[in-house]
Structure formats: structure tokens, C-alpha cells
Amino acid sequence: MQQLINSLTDGFLLGFVYGLAAMGLSLIWGVMSVINLAHGPVITVGMLTTYLLFVHLGLNPYLGMVVVAGVGLALGLLIYAIAVHRVISAPHLSSLLATFAVNMIMLGVFNAVFGGDQNNINYSLGSLSIGFLNLTYSRLLAALGAMLFTAFLYLFLFFTRTGKAIRAVANNREAAELMGIPSYRMLALSFGLGSLLAAVAGSLISTIFPFTIFSGGPYELKSFVICVLGGLGNPLGALIGGLALGLMEGVIPIWMPTSWVPVVEFGLFVFVLVVKPSGLLGAK
Amino acid sequence: MRALKQPGLWLYVGGLLFWGLVILFLQDPTLRETSFTLLMYVGLASSLNILLGYTGYVSFGHIVFFGLGGYVGFYLLSHLGWSLYPAALFGGIFCSVLASLLGLAVLRLRGAYFALATIGVNEAARAFVSNFSPFGGATGMSLDYSGYSLYGGSMKALWLAFILVWLIAIAVVIMSYLVKQSRFGLGLMAIREDEDAAMVMGVKAPQAKTWAYALSAFFPGLIGTIYFFKNGNVEPGDAFRLHLSIEMLVMIMLGGQGTVLGPILGSLGYERLRGYLLVSPLFKNLHLAISGVALLLIILFVPAGAVGWLRRRFPRLRGVLE
Numbered sequence: 001m002q003q004l005i006n007s008l009t010d011g012f013l014l015g016f017v018y019g020l021a022a023m024g025l026s027l028i029w030g031v032m033s034v035i036n037l038a039h040g041p042v043i044t045v046g047m048l049t050t051y052l053l054f055v056h057l058g059l060n061p062y063l064g065m066v067v068v069a070g071v072g073l074a075l076g077l078l079i080y081a082i083a084v085h086r087v088i089s090a091p092h093l094s095s096l097l098a099t100f101a102v103n104m105i106m107l108g109v110f111n112a113v114f115g116g117d118q119n120n121i122n123y124s125l126g127s128l129s130i131g132f133l134n135l136t137y138s139r140l141l142a143a144l145g146a147m148l149f150t151a152f153l154y155l156f157l158f159f160t161r162t163g164k165a166i167r168a169v170a171n172n173r174e175a176a177e178l179m180g181i182p183s184y185r186m187l188a189l190s191f192g193l194g195s196l197l198a199a200v201a202g203s204l205i206s207t208i209f210p211f212t213i214f215s216g217g218p219y220e221l222k223s224f225v226i227c228v229l230g231g232l233g234n235p236l237g238a239l240i241g242g243l244a245l246g247l248m249e250g251v252i253p254i255w256m257p258t259s260w261v262p263v264v265e266f267g268l269f270v271f272v273l274v275v276k277p278s279g280l281l282g283a284k
Numbered sequence: 285m286r287a288l289k290q291p292g293l294w295l296y297v298g299g300l301l302f303w304g305l306v307i308l309f310l311q312d313p314t315l316r317e318t319s320f321t322l323l324m325y326v327g328l329a330s331s332l333n334i335l336l337g338y339t340g341y342v343s344f345g346h347i348v349f350f351g352l353g354g355y356v357g358f359y360l361l362s363h364l365g366w367s368l369y370p371a372a373l374f375g376g377i378f379c380s381v382l383a384s385l386l387g388l389a390v391l392r393l394r395g396a397y398f399a400l401a402t403i404g405v406n407e408a409a410r411a412f413v414s415n416f417s418p419f420g421g422a423t424g425m426s427l428d429y430s431g432y433s434l435y436g437g438s439m440k441a442l443w444l445a446f447i448l449v450w451l452i453a454i455a456v457v458i459m460s461y462l463v464k465q466s467r468f469g470l471g472l473m474a475i476r477e478d479e480d481a482a483m484v485m486g487v488k489a490p491q492a493k494t495w496a497y498a499l500s501a502f503f504p505g506l507i508g509t510i511y512f513f514k515n516g517n518v519e520p521g522d523a524f525r526l527h528l529s530i531e532m533l534v535m536i537m538l539g540g541q542g543t544v545l546g547p548i549l550g551s552l553g554y555e556r557l558r559g560y561l562l563v564s565p566l567f568k569n570l571h572l573a574i575s576g577v578a579l580l581l582i583i584l585f586v587p588a589g590a591v592g593w594l595r596r597r598f599p600r601l602r603g604v605l606e
Contacts, residue, residue, distance in 0.1 A: 108573025266408035
């Protein structure tokens with residue numbers, strides 16, 4: 001029972017971070033119907049930036065997150081301008097392959113610059129014990145950070161003029177343009193925001209687990225699963241999907257070996273896609 | 285059989301036949317190995333092209349059929365002592381049947397949803413096989429060295445594998461040509477352009493899609509068995525490489541989707557380019573990045589691929605460039 005509650009809380013806290021990464025993917029899909037296959041390397045960029053700032057400048061990983069957010073935003077804008085803008089109205093294959101090309105380029109550059117070694121941010125905060133409940137501070141802070149960024153995203157999308165413009169473009173691009181919204185600037189901005197969320201999620205993950213340059217990939221796949229669970233294009237659904245996935249990862253190992261977790265995850269993923277493509281929490 | 289009267293088909297088949305015969309004549313092992321890889325990619329890319337190029341359904345995880353077919357065939361070879369030919373055939377048929385069953389579910393999805401589902405199927409299959417103890421779990425299975433004695437020793441077996449892949453590549457190209465010229469192929473292309481309109485016009489879209497999916501799954505299953513037979517072992521990481529799956533898409537895009545010649549040219553071009561980048565001291569570390577740049581440039585500026593570009597540029601060649 002103690003073990004169950006411990007692994008549940010661990011999974012739950014990690015779920016917030018998963019949700020944050022998936023929210024980035026979901027935002028991009030919701031606004032421009034592009035599945036961003038470069039999501040994984042952007043997550044890796046978040047990890048690497050945090051790592052480099054910590055090792056070379058001795059910057060606290062949690063303070064470094066502000067820098068990471070800026071890097072993520074800039075990277076997203078760059079990817080949009082170079083790869084996505086031209087294929088935004090083309091068939092899905094074009095945008096899928098264009099973002100995948102970005103994925104290859106980024107991995108190739110990481111490989112040439114950093115190599116495949118494992119990196120670890122050696123910054124331990126100890127853990128908190130409440131009765132039998134054992135929580136590491138890094139997980140608590142990661143969950144807190146994810147909640148904070150979610151709150152920012154929500155406030156931005158619903159209470160600022162630019163955020164409302166983004167939602168208008170997501171709803172109907174032509175109508176939004178007729179209302180005088182510069183739609184391409186909004187598309188670029190939402191791609192940037194999506195990458196920002198991914199990079200921050202990567203940064204939070206790097207404070208919990210060691211990573212290599214390829215570590216972003218599995219989180220990208222998890223983000224797909226989460227988005228489908230929560231409904232593609234629905235950022236709040238992504239957060240709930242992330243929590244569900246985190247809990248699942250905490251609970252499943254109690255009944256079966258840990259290596260079965262991906263079987264269940266991807267099985268559920270395909271099942272939900274086929275039965276209810278709009279997601280478990282989807283509107284229709 | 286209108287297709288048999290056209291020069292294109294004979295040109296491609298003749299070229300492939302000539303290529304294989306030259307390798308057989310030269311008896312050079314290095315040349316055989318590179319040709320094996322190239323012909324394997326020709327076969328894989330051309331089968332995927334039936335689904336992607338003709339029908340317009342983007343399968344990101346098509347490698348799942350290569351992996352599963354290879355696993356099933358390899359299991360029959362190593363554990364049940366089947367001979368290579370029935371094992372490979374069974375691997376292919378298994379994949380076709382699986383694809384038609386899977387197709388009933390996933391082919392109802394369109395566009396990006398279908399692409400996502402195929403990624404999910406591949407990852408689920410990889411995770412499942414890694415845990416499936418009859419298939420050796422995460423370590424996979426390996427073939428006993430004596431297993432090759434049936435085919436006259438391991439050297440002969442390597443040649444046999446090459447010949448089989450060569451013949452399969454030719455078969456895939458012929459099938460690809462015939463499908464494109466047939467009523468069935470026209471139906472597929474109508475689905476690609478506008479599925480709803482095609483259905484109104486009387487194309488039985490669900491059946492046609494399922495057939496296309498099953499057909500494009502058959503040959504990867506065959507090739508998978510032969511590939512792992514040649515390797516002598518099979519493991520999950522090798523069988524379900526999502527990366528290879530996407531490289532197949534790159535080859536098709538490079539050559540020109542929806543054409544017969546496109547996947548052939550594309551796989552040759554891509555593999556040559558990669559081979560060059562991997563050995564060149566200057567680009568060795570950056571080869572992935574450079575392939576990525578090449579892909580991006582093609583997607584952005586030449587979306588019709590090499591063959592599509594040539595067809596538009598030189599209308600006279602259209603009779604030959606199918």
C-alpha cells in the first residue's frame with residue numbers, strides 16, 4: 001500500500017511535466033494542424049541548455065528555465081520560418097516530413113557537437129518525508145514549474161489580446177484574417193510557444209533524470225499518446241492526459257514488469273485513435 | 285494487359301535484371317552486399333509507394349511489417365525448422381493478413397491521424413515483441429550456424445539471400461506497374477485526390493484501401509525474413525527501427541511519389557548519398573544533418589520529386605517515366 005501511494009505520487013508529479021510537453025504539441029496542432037515531429041529535439045534542446053548553463057556558468061537549473069524558455073521560443077520561431085511556413089497549406093505529408101527533416105538536422109548537429117554521452121545535472125535537493133510518503137524535491141519543483149507554465153499559457157491565451165488572436169486563428173484562419181489579425185504572425189508565435197513549452201518540459205525532465213541527445217524522442221512519443229488521450233488540439237486535455245499517463249506509469253509496474261508499460265501505452269493510443277479520434281476528453 | 289505493351293515496364297525490369305546479372309557474374313562480395321541493401325530498399329520503398337504514392341495514406345510506421353514478417357519468418361526458420369522459402373512466404377502472408385485486419389480499424393482514419401496511428405502500431409509492436417518470450421524478448425533470436433548447411437554453407441546462403449531479394453525487388457516493381465495501370469490503381473489514385481468524390485463515383489474505397497494496405501505489407505514481410513535470415517539474428521531494436529521507416533518515405537519523396545520509377549531512383553540516390561556522407565571525413569559526423577537539409581529542400585522546393593520534376597520538364601519522356 002505504501003509502495004502504491006509512493007509510486008502513484010511519483011507518477012502524478014511526473015505527469016505534470018509530460019502534460020507540459022504534450023501541451024506544446026497540442027497547441028501547434030490545434031492552431032495550424034501540423035504534427036510537429038521536431039518536438040523531441042526541442043525537448044532535448046531544453047535539457048542541453050539547462051545542462052550547459054549549469055555546468056559552465058553554475059546557474060541554478062530552476063533559474064535557468066527563464067533562459068530555456070527564451071531559447072525555446074526563438075527556436076520555434078526559427079523552425080516555423082524555415083521549415084513550416086511554406087508547407088502550412090500543403091498536404092499533411094509535406095508538413096510531417098518537413099518537421100521530420102528539422103528533427104534529423106537537429107539530431108545531426110547535436111551528434112556532431114555533443115556526441116552520444118550521457119549527461120547528468122548533479123543538483124540534488126534531497127527529499128521530503130511526510131509519514132511514509134517520500135517525495136524528492138526535484139519532482140515536486142518540476143510539477144510546480146509545469147503548473148506555473150500551464151497557468152501562464154492559460155492566462156496568455158484567454159486574457160491577452162494576442163492570446164485571443166491566436167485562438168481566433170485556430171478557430172478559423174480566414175475569418176480571423178478578415179478581422180485584421182496578421183494570421184501568419186500568430187501561427188509563428190504559436191509554433192514558438194509550443195516549442196517554448198517543450199523546451200521547458202525538457203529542462204524540468206533534466207533535473208530529474210540523466211539524459212542523452214536522443215532522450216527527447218521517447219518524450220515526443222509520449223506526447224503523442226497524451227495528446228490523443230486528451231484530444232488533439234486541446235491544451236487542457238493534454239495536461240489531464242499527461243497526468244493520466246504519469247499515473248499509469250506509476251500503477252502498471254505493480255501488476256506487470258515495467259517493460260510492459262509501453263505496450264499498454266501504445267496499445268491504448270491506437271485503440272483511442274481508432275475508437276474516438278477526438279480523444280477521450282474531446283468535444284464530439 | 286495494356287501495361288505489357290509499354291516501354292517503361294520493360295526498361296525498369298530490364299535494368300534491374302541486368303544489374304543483378306552483373307553482380308552474379310562478377311562474384312564480388314562487397315558489391316553483393318551494397319546491392320543487397322540497395323535492392324532491399326527498392327523493394328521496401330516501392331511497396332510503401334502503393335499505399336503512400338497511389339492511395340495517399342501516409343504510413344509512418346510501415347517498417348512494422350518488415351519487423352513482424354521478419355520475426356515470424358525467423359521463428360519458423362530457427363525454432364520450427366522450416367525451410368527459407370515457405371518461411372519467407374508465410375512471413376509475407378502473415379503481414380498481409382495482419383494488415384487487412386489492422387486496416388479495418390486504422391484505415392478509417394485520415395491524414396495526420398492515420399500517420400499517428402501507424403507510429404503507434406509500430407511502437408506497440410516493438411514493445412510487445414520485446415516482452416514476448418517465444419520471440420526471445422529483448423535479446424531476440426539467433427540462427428544456429430549449422431542452419432545454413434541446408435543451403436550449402438553460409439557463403440552460398442548469402443548469395444541465395446541476394447538472389448531472392450533481387451527477384452523480389454523485380455516482382456515489386458512489376459506489381460507496382462501493373463497496379464498503376466489497372467482499374468484498381470485508378471481507384472486508388474481517385475481516393476488519393478478526393479476520397480469522398482471517389483466514393484460517389486463508385487470506387488469501393490474501404491475495400492480498395494484495405495487491398496492496397498495488404499499488398500504493400502506483403503513484400504516487406506518477405507524481405508524481412510530474408511534480411512534476418514542473412515543476418516543470422518533478429519532483435520527488436522533492429523526490426524522496428526522507426527528511423528528506417530521514415531527513410532523509406534524520404535526515398536519515395538526524393539524520387540517522386542506515385543510513380544513506379546520514383547522509389548527506385550529515390551532509394552538508389554538516397555543510399556548513395558548517405559554512403560558518401562558516412563565515409564567522407566568532412567561530413568561523417570554531420571551526415572544526419574545533411575540528409576535532413578536535403579530532405580527539407582526537396583519538400584519545400586521540389587515536392588513532386590525527381591521523376592515528377594522530369595515529367596513536367598520534359599513532356600516527351602512521359603511515355604517512359606511512369
